[in-house]
Amino acid sequence: MKKMDISTILASAIHESKNQVGTLLYQLQGVKETLPKNNLNEAKITVIEESLKKLNDEWVEYLYLYRLASNGYELHVDTFLLDEFLDDQVFALLTSANAKKLELSYHCDSQLTGTFDERLMTAVVGTAVYNALRFARSKIQIHATKEENFLVISIEDDGQGFNTAQEEDSPESNTGLGLYFAQLSANAHVCHDEEGYIEKQESTVLGGAKLAIYLPQ
Amino acid sequence: MGQTDFSSHKALLIEDMAEARIMQKKMLTDFGFQSVDIAMKAETAIDLLKTQSFDLILSDYNLGNGKDGQQLLEEVRHSELIPNTATYLMVTAETSIEMVMGAIEFQPDGYITKPFSQALLQRRLSKLLEMKAKLKQVNLALDEKDFAKAIEEAYLVMEAHPSLEGKCLRTIGECYLEMQEYAQAKAIFSNVLKNRKMPWAVFGEARACFYLNQLEQSESKFRQLMIDNRFFVSAYDWLAKIKIAQQDHVAAQAILVEAIERSPKNLLRQMELGKLSSTIEDYETSELAFRRAVSLAKHSCYNNAEIYLKHLSTFVKLSEQNPLSSRQKETFQSTLKKIHQLFFDDPAVRAQTYSYETDIYLNIEDTNNAKNTLALWVRDVESGIALAPTNQQNKQYKLALEN
Helix, strand or coil: CCCCCHHHHHHHHHHHHHHHHHHHHHHHHHHHHHCCCCCCCHHHHHHHHHHHHHHHHHHHHHHHHHHHHCCCCCCCEEEEEHHHHHHHHHHHHHHHHHHCCCEEEEEECCCCEEEEEHHHHHHHHHHHHHHHHHHCCCEEEEEEEEECCEEEEEEEECCCCCCCCCCCCCCCCHHHHHHHHHHHHHHHCEECCEECEEEEEECCCCCCEEEEEEEEC | CCCCCCCCCEEEEECCCHHHHHHHHHHHHHHCCCEEEEECCHHHHHHHHHHCCCCEEEEECCCCCCCCHHHHHHHHHHCCCCCCCCEEEEEECCCCHHHHHCCCCCCCCEEEECCCCHHHHHHHHHHHHHHHHHCHHHHHHHHCCCHHHHHHHHHHHHHHCHHHHHHHHHHHHHHHHHCCCHHHHHHHHHHHHHHCCCHHHHHHHHHHHHHCCCHHHHHHHHHHHHHHCCCCCHHHHHHHHHHHHCCCHHHHHHHHHHHHHHCCCCHHHHHHHHHHHHHCCCHHHHHHHHHHHHHHHCCCCCCCHHHHHHHHHHHHHHHHHCCCCHHHHHHHHHHHHHHHHHHCCCHHHHHHHHHHHHHHHHHCCCHHHHHHHHHHHHHHHHCCCCCCCCHHHHHHHHHHHHC
16 A cells, blocks of 8 residues: 555544534534523533634644644735734633633734734634643733834733743643744744744743744734 | 624625535524525525625635635626625635635635634624725725725825725725836835735736736746745736737647646636637637636626637637537537527627538538528528628638539
8 A cells, every 4th residue: 555644644634623623613503592591501511612612723723733844834924903813812712711710811002013824823822822721820911012023922821930830841742732833833924034933931921921922024 | 892783784695515504694694684695606696696786795615516715706806796895705614715815816805714603703794894994985986996096095094094004005006007007006016015025916016017018027926926825826827928928829828728727617717728729720729728618607707608609710710620520519519509598689699600600511511501501691681680791701602602
């Protein structure tokens, strides 16, 4: 038998699974509508829904990761108002944060604009926030600022910080894989010969971990 | 964020999968749209768009066997079946988004990736309609083809809403191209490119160069676009135009053949290939291209008599060289029949069809059928439903039938 490229096979298998998760989410939505408000199972259904959503987002991350790593990802940048972009991200992730009794908010200048690949950065912010959900004590914040020629989007929490609790950042661990994805995504953004990058820092605002993504403008 | 009032809006939902269709229809109805029409495939959507107007088109990218959502978008935008003021939201999967983003020339106003919740769709729609409202004066001017006005309005929008700068500059550049002020257009696009390599700006600059007759510069920009965007097949059409302008028709034909391999369902490209192949007397390729165009035409915005007549004309040329095979005769008859069904009310089309038919019968030395066709033609001329043969045609037929 011809030797096959296992990563391509896995990527297409992930894609299939992702579609099934999508179908499940649609069906769950249908089920939810048939149930009366304030029924006993509402909390359980929310947990199922959130888990499926997270699973879907993770599959998306892995698919992009595969394409980035195999040079099959075509970057499509556009210019966005950060206020709108981050508002979208918080909107999509807020239920997951609330389910864990965590605050999630974003902070940026209301006129700040930036040029980047929206889908990729949506996946990166999502990955970083899901990761922060595991370590934050009470709150997570997303910040965006302009530093010289770079747009900096950072995800910060009030947990133990990278050096202690999240030490396990080898690529095999969940955190490590997420960081690797964030790094490849940042690297894919190139402008005037400058490449994007990430930095693991300590959050001066919240005291926990801070993942800063630098995107050349 | 306040709830957007959708009650004055009419929506068209295009989705082939029953489950998603039911869900999305319910969502749109819940938002309070005045009406929600449904099409299960692109072809039905075109029929609906021809007879009704919609404010929102929500279309899936995957639409089964027929045209996909991107082809539908390109066709309805190109043929101006939907106004610029209408909103087109494309529903995509992770795999199809690249095709949509990579199309550059015709992009939807927005996209949403499956799966999405009702709340997310509502939010996306509200934001999109808000953006379209900001651009309303620009789009109204575009719909009226008042490009100078559109430019003026776009500068105003840009000033009030800096985040729409990219969209506005793009419109301004496109308007200068429409007004044939190519140097101005080039200046706009080049200026954008100083800051960032935006594909739409490269595309605009490349076209401006083409019209300014800077063909080599234009070619290198299109080649760059093709390398950066695998899914941007239109770049091939422009490269072919450049080759034609450089009198290299054979190279142009090869480029179009390659483009068609990548995207076989584009009717206009098949027509281009048919015409180009005719000029270099490659009638086999020409016939094939027009044959494909005929089969694509039925459910298309571009369904006109020219496509069918061009196809018939290739058989005239083919029969000059060799007797037609039975397969070719069959194909000829099939297209002939379609013309009879669709376009025979037009006296000019009728006359043109009779002339091709006669030519072919004369070429294959089937005198009887040639005479019969001419008799039919004369009869139709007498009843006023066909144009008469020209003097030259009459002379030619007389000469041929006397021998």
